[in-house]
Amino acid sequence: MNELTPRQRQIVEFIQQWLMDAGRPPTRAEIAKAFGFKSPNAAEEHLRALQRKGVLDLSPGASRGIQLKDSLREQMGLPLIGRVAAGKPILAEENIEARYQIDPQLFSPRPHYLLKVKGMSMKDAGILDGDLVAVHRTPEVRSRQIVVARLENEVTVKRYKQDGPIVWLMPANDDFDPIRVDLKEQSLIIEGVVVGVLRQGTGKGSFQ
């Protein structure tokens, strides 16, 4: 049901482009002109179809009353997770300290949240105390990826290494010891894989 036709996708992309260029949504006539339609009603019907499919909202009566729903989500930005309350899902509202808009093209795959790292256990991977890691939420992890894992209500960032039923969470710092997890005895929840790192100049960072 939510599948867009190629033409509809073109229309959405055109509206996005127009928003970037002009700072306001296009009118029906402007859409029609851009696509070579000889009637504004062609645009009207596309907009109706896209509204039915939930891609955008139309404000009745308002000129340029087109609102892309995706852009709303983008306006929200990535949530920054600080301290994770025990037992709560990681993206619970009470864990969110702030939201930051980040260009989605910057990281891939697309991150779902930012997590503030505590401690220096990943120092040699260039992840310092206070850094923010961009995390893509997925349970699929491969060995040697840096993951966000939850063990006994404790959230940690470590390099993942699987050896049959044994998972090793490897720090990147000789002062720390690897953590051994026997999946037959303990539950390990993978909260996602790290797809980027972000350090703010402010705070106790190592510069300025």
Place this chain on the structure above:
Amino acid sequence: MNELTPRQRQIVEFIQQWLMDAGRPPTRAEIAKAFGFKSPNAAEEHLRALQRKGVLDLSPGASRGIQLKDSLREQMGLPLIGRVAAGKPILAEENIEARYQIDPQLFSPRPHYLLKVKGMSMKDAGILDGDLVAVHRTPEVRSRQIVVARLENEVTVKRYKQDGPIVWLMPANDDFDPIRVDLKEQSLIIEGVVVGVLRQGTGKGSFQ
């Protein structure tokens, strides 16, 4: 001349807010209603004044034809500087590999560009080969800040240390030696101070 009156500032802030909420600029009537004006012309005159002061652009004839100039610059995003061509200013068009939108609240002071770091000379400061550093363009640097400096047409990222007429550019890696610059003999151009670090998951990064 570019000083806005308090009322004008309110108008600009209102337009920004409206853009965030509705995804389209307000009409004159909508501005008038929000401020309690009994005539849309009051809004019209504010818009004219703001256009004269260069804060926004008005598209004649278009409904909701208000474009905030700041938001245009924000839409452009931060330029990513890769290889710096010898002799060219760092922000020359040919040095720009891409542009990324970054939440301005994320770093402070506000960065002007991103620079791709080559080599591991700042490893112990958590800056690895291929990382992007967010740089605030200023010639004012204090000792111990990490700076972007240009020496003999070579752009480097190092920790700054001044000792009278002698400047030391300190690596954060025991395998590298400090660079000694005598300001009486050599010219050192400070291209800015590092206000943040950003690592993309892709590439030859140390994870995934």
Place this chain on the structure above:
DNA sequence: CCTCGATCTGTATAAAATGACAGTTACTGG
């Protein structure tokens, strides 16, 4: 005192834009 800019009211109108109705064409699944 006079002028000027900022900040408004009040009125009016042309242009821009929405949104409805009546058709057409082409393709797709039953």
Place this chain on the structure above:
DNA sequence: CCAGTAACTGTCATTTTATACAGATCGAGG
């Protein structure tokens, strides 16, 4: 073959919007 949907053309009444013109007030500066 028929119904349904996507993708249009063509027309037009109504509403929304921009924008011009004629005032009014108030405070700052010469």
